[in-house]
Amino acid sequence: MADTEKVSFNMSVVDLGQVDLLVRQGFYSGRTDFFVAAVRSLLQKHAATVQQEVARRSMTLGVAAFGRPELEQAASQGEPLDIRVVGVLTIQDDVSVELARAAIRSVSVFGKFLASPEIKALFLPERSRA
Numbered sequence: 713m714a715d716t717e718k719v720s721f722n723m724s725v726v727d728l729g730q731v732d733l734l735v736r737q738g739f740y741s742g743r744t745d746f747f748v749a750a751v752r753s754l755l756q757k758h759a760a761t762v763q764q765e766v767a768r769r770s771m772t773l774g775v776a777a778f779g780r781p782e783l784e785q786a787a788s789q790g791e792p793l794d795i796r797v798v799g800v801l802t803i804q805d806d807v808s809v810e811l812a813r814a815a816i817r818s819v820s821v822f823g824k825f826l827a828s829p830e831i832k833a834l835f836l837p838e839r840s841r842a
Contacts, residue, residue, distance in 0.1 A: 717824065762798070771796040771820075779804040783815035792817035803827035809834065 731746050740746040755762070766773045776797045786793050793816050795801060801821045803812060809830045819825070819835035 766798055769796055769820075770794075771798050773797075774799045775802070776800070777802040777804060778807065778816075780806040780811065783807055783811050787811060787815040794818045794820075796820045798822045800824045800826065803831050807831065 728743075731740075731743055734740055734746060735742055740749065762773075765771070772795075776795065776799070778793075778795070778801075783793075792814070795816060795818070797820070800823055801819065803826070805828065807827075809828075812827075812831045812834055816835065825832060825836065
């Protein structure tokens, strides 16, 4: 599994020109290096807010993976899971749609949701299933 995702966006040519000038002056090795540094700087600036929201909403920050054993246990206890992840959520291939339906009440992912199309269809609006 790749630990990066491609992101594209539009920006003004004046802003992009300033980025190119900083690259040419040697502050960054390229545009990508500039944008990664900018994003990391902003994430660091807002780290406390992210941590508070993750704690408030009982979210997992990072990677969460669920396979058949974990979900069978949740289903047998009669307490469906509310899964909330900031990062990557994986529902492994050994999980059937029926088991997912019995063991998971809801899914909320800020990041990437890796699961079969059928399991994604249970928990995500159609526009979010890519």
